[in-house]
Amino acid sequence: xxxxxxxxxxxxxxxxxxxxxxxxxxxxxxxxxxxxxxxxxxxxxxxxxxxxxxxxxxxxxxxxxxxxxxxxxxxxxxxxxxxxxxxxxxxxxxxxxxxxx
Numbered sequence: 001x002x003x004x005x006x007x008x009x010x011x012x013x014x015x016x017x018x019x020x021x022x023x024x025x026x027x028x029x030x031x032x033x034x035x036x037x038x039x040x041x042x043x044x045x046x047x048x049x050x051x052x053x054x055x056x057x058x059x060x061x062x063x064x065x066x067x068x069x070x071x072x073x074x075x076x077x078x079x080x081x082x083x084x085x086x087x088x089x090x091x092x093x094x095x096x097x098x099x100x101x
Contacts, residue, residue: 036089050071069081
């Protein structure tokens with residue numbers, strides 16, 4: 001799986017960079033988490049700082065176009081992002097730990 005950054009837009013008010021990217025893959029559409037891991041490696045960021053919002057693959061194509069938000073720190077992601085997006089990207093919200101009360 002190869003990732004190319006198409007466009008990066010800085011958003012200093014929200015302490016993040018909005019990233020459009022393209023993924024070329026040999027198999028089926030890659031999972032959100034595998035794309036996030038590849039994107040974090042390419043951008044040299046921590047996994048909890050990257051929130052993948054969109055993955056769009058056209059039928060029969062081996063190319064996926066996506067959109068992600070790359071935050072300066074995990075705290076900014078937890079403050080701004082909706083809970084369902086944090087859950088989809090396996091980012092633990094503030095006040096939660098891996099245990100049930």
